[in-house]
Amino acid sequence: VPHVLSVSQFNRDSLEALFRIAQLLEPVAQRRKVCPVLDGAVLGNLFFEPSTRTRLSFGAAFARLGGSICDTTGFTFSSMAKGESLADTARVVAGYFDILVLRHPDTGSVARFAQDIEVPVINGGDGAGEHPTQALLDIYTIEQEFRRLGKSIDGSCIALVGDLRHGRAVQSLFRLLQVFKGVHFKLVAPSALAMPAELIETASAAGHKVTQHSTLDTGLKGADVIYATRIQRERMTTEIMESYPERFRIDKAVIRRVAQKDAVILHPLPRDSDPAANDLATDLDDDPRLAIFRQTDNGIAVRMAVFAVLLGVESQLSSAMRDARW
Numbered sequence: 001v002p003h004v005l006s007v008s009q010f011n012r013d014s015l016e017a018l019f020r021i022a023q024l025l026e027p028v029a030q031r032r033k034v035c036p037v038l039d040g041a042v043l044g045n046l047f048f049e050p051s052t053r054t055r056l057s058f059g060a061a062f063a064r065l066g067g068s069i070c071d072t073t074g075f076t077f078s079s080m081a082k083g084e085s086l087a088d089t090a091r092v093v094a095g096y097f098d099i100l101v102l103r104h105p106d107t108g109s110v111a112r113f114a115q116d117i118e119v120p121v122i123n124g125g126d127g128a129g130e131h132p133t134q135a136l137l138d139i140y141t142i143e144q145e146f147r148r149l150g151k152s153i154d155g156s157c158i159a160l161v162g163d164l165r166h167g168r169a170v171q172s173l174f175r176l177l178q179v180f181k182g183v184h185f186k187l188v189a190p191s192a193l194a195m196p197a198e199l200i201e202t203a204s205a206a207g208h209k210v211t212q213h214s215t216l217d218t219g220l221k222g223a224d225v226i227y228a229t230r231i232q233r234e235r236m237t238t239e240i241m242e243s244y245p246e247r248f249r250i251d252k253a254v255i256r257r258v259a260q261k262d263a264v265i266l267h268p269l270p271r272d273s274d275p276a277a278n279d280l281a282t283d284l285d286d287d288p289r290l291a292i293f294r295q296t297d298n299g300i301a302v303r304m305a306v307f308a309v310l311l312g313v314e315s316q317l318s319s320a321m322r323d324a325r326w
């Protein structure tokens with residue numbers, strides 16, 4: 001049974017093939033056409049951690065391909081609140097659905113959940129582990145923005161900023177970007193929140209340049225992409241929070257001072273809305289370089305492509321799209 005559990009399942013060819021499907025489905029994602037190739041299929045969308053984008057865009061993507069969705073959010077709304085194990089839950093729900101998306105607070109839990117069941121499972125985020133479909137849509141967005149700018153990811157400079165220690169989205173992106181050639185990764189974080197050393201070693205061994213920066217001024221300079229992230233307070237000890245004195249707020253003044261004129265600014269979201277937060281500020285929202293809402297929109301096309309591949313309907317898409325109507 002095919003699953004999407006980790007970015008390590010993808011290489012450059014499979015990534016490009018997936019993006020061609022996402023591209024084909026753009027008119028459906030943009031609500032200009034309907035393409036009900038999943039008519040009759042049912043998705044189980046099981047989220048045991050909060051989510052807006054991942055849960056709703058998976059649901060919208062499945063519905064726009066003609067399928068139906070059942071959702072559960074949080075432990076209180078499942079019988080895990082009565083002590084049922086994840087393994088028993090997996091066995092039960094595999095009998096109800098054609099495909100499952102799972103988000104869970106424990107690292108490795110989604111892979112364990114998928115182990116013995118005969119239904120495709122997609123990792124919607126497992127604790128501090130991985131968030132593979134976020135990395136897919138992030139790279140899809142970078143390619144889309146770069147196409148407009150006449151740039152390529154090969155040989156580009158990509159700054160990853162913020163909580164690189166706990167952020168599963170940014171770690172999945174860092175790993176998946178390594179399928180390209182000769183990327184310069186600028187890792188911009190206070191020492192307490194640095195990218196794990198083993199991930200840096202893997203990137204260097206694959207021929208990428210990796211530099212670490214403790215200030216925004218040195219870290220954002222020359223970057224083609226500035227990928228900001230939220231401080232993951234829910235995954236942090238008090239000790240780490242207290243040792244985080246540095247200012248990592250990316251606002252208009254910082255961007256004006258150090259960013260390239262054609263930099264692409266991304267964030268997996270949510271961002272911290274506290275005006276003093278070390279995060280991406282809202283005073284940048286009218287800057288055309290800010291692509292965060294184009295990025296969230298891209299979640300639909302990319303997640304539709306993932307469903308099409310896992311459910312084996314990709315060969316029907318070309319003719320279905322020719323016949324598609326609104």
Ligand code: CP
Nearest residue numbers: 051052053054268269
């Ligand atoms: N980017 C992301 O995973 O957002 P949600 O937590 O809202 O799903």
